[in-house]
Amino acid sequence: MTESPGKxxxxxRVTDAMFYxxxxxxxxxxxxxxxxxxxxxxxxxxxxxFEGKIYPxxxxxxxxxxxxxxxxxxSVPAEIDHAIVALSARIVPKVLEECINKGVKTVHxxxxxxxxxxxxxxxxxxxxxxxxxxGSKTRMIGPNCLGIYCxxxxxxxxxxxxxxxxxIGFLSQTGTGLMQLVSEANSRGLRFSKAVSFxxxxxxxxxDFLDYFASDEETKLILVYVEGIGKNGRRFFQTLRECNKVKxxxxxxxxxxxxxxxxxxxxxxxxxxxxxVWQALFRQTKVVAVQSFEEAIEQMVAFVHxxxxxxxxxxxxxxxxxxxxTTTDICERxxxxxxxxxxxxxxxxxxxxxxxxxxxxxxPVEVGLGKFGISEHYVETIGLVDADPNIDLTITFLDxxxxxxxIKDDWVEGAKKSLIEASKQVKKPLIVVFxxxxxxxxxxxxxxLQSACQKAGLPVYxxxxxxxxxxxxxxxxxxxxxxxxxxx
Amino acid sequence: xxxxxxxINKARTEGRVLLSEIESKxxxxxxxxxxxxxxxxxxxxxxxxxxxxxxxxxVLKIASPEITHKSDAxxxxxxxxxxxxxxxxxxxxMTAAKKSYPGKVISGVSVQKMCPAGIEVIMGxxxxxxxxxxxxxxLGGILIELLQDVSFRIVPLTKxxxxxxxxxxxxxxxxxxxxxxxAADVSKLEDMLLKISAFMENEQEIQELDLNPVFAYTxxxxxxxxxxxxxxxxxxxx
Numbered sequence: 209m210t211e212s213p214g215k216x217x218x219x220x221r222v223t224d225a226m227f228y229x230x231x232x233x234x235x236x237x238x239x240x241x242x243x244x245x246x247x248x249x250x251x252x253x254x255x256x257x258f259e260g261k262i263y264p265x266x267x268x269x270x271x272x273x274x275x276x277x278x279x280x281x282x283s284v285p286a287e288i289d290h291a292i293v294a295l296s297a298r299i300v301p302k303v304l305e306e307c308i309n310k311g312v313k314t315v316h317x318x319x320x321x322x323x324x325x326x327x328x329x330x331x332x333x334x335x336x337x338x339x340x341x342x343g344s345k346t347r348m349i350g351p352n353c354l355g356i357y358c359x360x361x362x363x364x365x366x367x368x369x370x371x372x373x374x375x376i377g378f379l380s381q382t383g384t385g386l387m388q389l390v391s392e393a394n395s396r397g398l399r400f401s402k403a404v405s406f407x408x409x410x411x412x413x414x415x416d417f418l419d420y421f422a423s424d425e426e427t428k429l430i431l432v433y434v435e436g437i438g439k440n441g442r443r444f445f446q447t448l449r450e451c452n453k454v455k456x457x458x459x460x461x462x463x464x465x466x467x468x469x470x471x472x473x474x475x476x477x478x479x480x481x482x483x484x485v486w487q488a489l490f491r492q493t494k495v496v497a498v499q500s501f502e503e504a505i506e507q508m509v510a511f512v513h514x515x516x517x518x519x520x521x522x523x524x525x526x527x528x529x530x531x532x533x534t535t536t537d538i539c540e541r542x543x544x545x546x547x548x549x550x551x552x553x554x555x556x557x558x559x560x561x562x563x564x565x566x567x568x569x570x571x572p573v574e575v576g577l578g579k580f581g582i583s584e585h586y587v588e589t590i591g592l593v594d595a596d597p598n599i600d601l602t603i604t605f606l607d608x609x610x611x612x613x614x615i616k617d618d619w620v621e622g623a624k625k626s627l628i629e630a631s632k633q634v635k636k637p638l639i640v641v642f643x644x645x646x647x648x649x650x651x652x653x654x655x656x657l658q659s660a661c662q663k664a665g666l667p668v669y670x671x672x673x674x675x676x677x678x679x680x681x682x683x684x685x686x687x688x689x690x691x692x693x694x695x696x
Numbered sequence: 697x698x699x700x701x702x703x704i705n706k707a708r709t710e711g712r713v714l715l716s717e718i719e720s721k722x723x724x725x726x727x728x729x730x731x732x733x734x735x736x737x738x739x740x741x742x743x744x745x746x747x748x749x750x751x752x753x754x755v756l757k758i759a760s761p762e763i764t765h766k767s768d769a770x771x772x773x774x775x776x777x778x779x780x781x782x783x784x785x786x787x788x789x790m791t792a793a794k795k796s797y798p799g800k801v802i803s804g805v806s807v808q809k810m811c812p813a814g815i816e817v818i819m820g821x822x823x824x825x826x827x828x829x830x831x832x833x834x835l836g837g838i839l840i841e842l843l844q845d846v847s848f849r850i851v852p853l854t855k856x857x858x859x860x861x862x863x864x865x866x867x868x869x870x871x872x873x874x875x876x877x878x879a880a881d882v883s884k885l886e887d888m889l890l891k892i893s894a895f896m897e898n899e900q901e902i903q904e905l906d907l908n909p910v911f912a913y914t915x916x917x918x919x920x921x922x923x924x925x926x927x928x929x930x931x932x933x934x
Contacts, residue, residue: 441826445850485824488848491864492857 221347221412222420226314227358227402229289230260233281233312235303236295237264241273249292249318250275257371258362263288281306288312290363292355297321297329300351301336308344315341317351322408324352334410341411353407354383357390359400360426366390374399375512377427379417381406385433385462392505397662398512401426413440415447422451429511430455431504432495435462449493453692456511456685459495460504461486494688496681503677506669510678513667515637516686517679519600520544523593524572525586526605526641526672532572535605535672542680546571553596560585577604581611582623590630590638601637601679604630605672608653609645620653624660631664640668641675704901704926712761713903713926718806720922724907727895729888731919732811738804743786744779750809753777756785757808758793762800769796774810782807811920814911815871815880819889819919821896821905823927824850829896831889835867836909853893858886871912880912888917903927 232253238244245251250264250273263286264272267279278284281291281303291312293303297319307315321327322334334351341348349355354365359373365383369390376393378400380386386405393400401424404417414434421427430451437444451457490497496511498504522544524535536546549557549571557569560576569575573593576586593602604627608619627640640661644654654670661668669675703719715723721731733750736759737743747754758771766772770792773785786805793802816836824830827850834846847864849857862868862882873879888910896902904925911918 437826441824442828442850445827446852482824482826484848485827485830485850488830488850489827491860492849492854 221416224424225289226347227356227363228361229314229363231263231286231289232258232260232363233263233265233278233284233288233291235265235281235291235293235307237266237269237272237277239266239269239272239277241271245273249294252365252367253362255367256362256364256369258364260289260361261286281310281312284310289314291315292318293351294318297333297351301333301340304337304340304346304348308340308346312346314347314349316349316353316355317407318353318355319350320352322351322410324408334408338410348411349404350407351410354386354405357386357400357403368394370394370399372399373401373426375426375428376400376403376431376508377421377424377429378403378431378433379406379414379421380404380433381409381414381435382433382462383407385435389431389433389501389504392501393508396505396509397659398505398508401428409438409440413444415440415443418444418447418451418457422447422454428455429508430457431460431508432457433460433462433504445489445493448489448495452493452495453689456689457493457495458504458507458511459490459493459497460499460501461497494685496685498681503674506674506678507681509667509669510682511685513662513665514639514679514682517601517637517683520680520683521547521598521600522676522679523549523596523599523602524605525577525589525593525602526572526574527577527607527610528570528572528574531605531607531672532574535572535603535676538673538676539680542676543684544676544680547598549573549593549596550598553592553598556592557589560588571599577606581608581615581619582606582626587626587630587633591633594634594636594638599636601639601683602634603639603641603672603675603679605641605643606657607643607645609643609647609650612647612650617649620656623653624657627657627661627666628664631661631666637679638666639675639679640666641672642668642670644670707926710761713928714761714764715924715926716759716761716803716806717757717922718759720905720924721919723924724895724919724922727891729891729895729907729919730917731922732808734806734808736804737786737807740783740786743805743807744782746807747776747782747809748779750807752779752782753810754782755808755810756782756789757806758789759803759806760793760797760801761803763793763797763802769793776810811911811918812913814913814918816909817871817885817912817917818846819885819892819907819910821851821892821902823903829893829899831861831892831896833861833885833889834865835870839867849889849893851893851896853890855886855890858889858893861889862886878914881915881917882912884915884917885910885912888919901926 234249237250238248253262262275263284264275264277266277269277271277291307300319322330357364359371383405421430498507522539539546554569557575576583576589642654642657644651658668707715718734718736721734724731735746737746754776756773757766776782776785789805818834818836820832821829829851831849832846834840839845845866847861849861871880906923907919909920911920
């Protein structure tokens, strides 16, 4: 074995090459090709469009899924960039040693049954992996994780994940967190540059990946899902703080109620529960903290589709009355303002109102969007609100079920056309809220409108509350970013 | 600056994790935190001489590694304006302590100058299992316990963190001159938090730290009492 390279700089432990391997070995591929194709890693890689070489490793098989199999990693007559280990925990240390000796660049240990099992054997096996990997030239992801998803290289753990690349870099401690969030995000039209589930983090840990995402050109927005930080907590905190200054980090902490502080005898000790400390972390790093998978997705929609707003003043175009009043309440609760329009805007809007129509020219305004649905003045109204110097962003609320009896089946075509036209005119962010309602037709319209708006670069939401919350946090992040000084 | 090991070593040798007020204040002074100077007096004469040196009025407290609740059983005397009062207080404290705590080690009496009343605040540090040292800030008195009106920050703090953690508590207006009372110089409190943070950044042996109370004045902030607890089973390379 070669000399230990010494302590590597923590910034460079995760590299681009890790996501773009030329060759992948699957150690522990099943000799039953059908089984491997359905539920094994070879099958996954064949189904996710991975174009590099795949080497199934199995002590007895000649061929697996049409690929030549090898009895061990050392018997492969080629360089291996990436090895996926799917063997029982007890054998993993020996296999890891073989991988290190072979010079495999990255080993992803999929196998569970290490420290997370809580058993003494699991702890011992994990410690053994640590002793083997530290100081070696090989880097390890895991154990107990799903590893890497990179749409561009086709290295992925699930064939249903989109093969389109996008701006989101995703760091998930758990495999289930990754599976859930990637599929939900995909179904909302969100795309990832890279995602990784890092499991027990014996070698590569959250800060290593955060560092990487911060400087990765393909990543514009970072999503983090963690349940707890076992070690390297301080480094994680400091890396996160630096990272969020460069790119927005949407942060979901699972299990906020767990108690990690232990017994303490002082004032500080007894008051500093785990929740308080995580909240301190959110306040210090200014990451965009969210509380559920759903909120994480909605927040990312804002970051991906919404342009930065210059301030917090919202113009609302929707139905007046109760909806208008409660929408204003929600805005103010979330830290946004709903100011009045200028006299000029009010006069112009007034001219669009049919005499005796009763339309409101206050903010929220219902001009162009009355009880009969979208009128010919809708786009013009959006334009007037957008141009008002008192307004920083516009939210328009469509609830076609309320006037379903007055509209025709081609309503959605008109709505799409209007919104796309408006999206080209506006100079400030425009958010579309489209209430799905309960009837099948409105559901179908929602789907169509969502995809049309996404293509036009407009954020679309199903509820005002969700939209306002996401917009508010988006604005808050941008304000933070422009306030950063060297001393902070 | 490395922590003064002699104080910690002494406690370790004696099998203590709790540092005395005097020891705690020495460590804090070393790292630039303003504390009310406090000395141990082992006799009535010494108590008077220290009190006169620091300036009257004085505060005397029982000094014992085994007594944590000093004010119980007459262990604290405040507002001592003359040498005679200091001498009398010394005798009273020692007599009461020997009676209430027979067989306990009593080192003597700690002597300090009595500070003019300021706005009472509390600063503290505890260790979180995941993130290490965490600082706490709150206003003194019952608000801390009753309303848990405190804020936390993970070490190391930035200037922004120190600024924000003070303004985050609900009772912050008390510091800015509520109902015509004098406002505190909040920047002095920020400096103190930053100094604790810098101190704790590389400090491995301290488990908990309480500066309670700190008096905040219009032009200064000073830690009136301090207490430090060492880590129970500290290994230097864990």
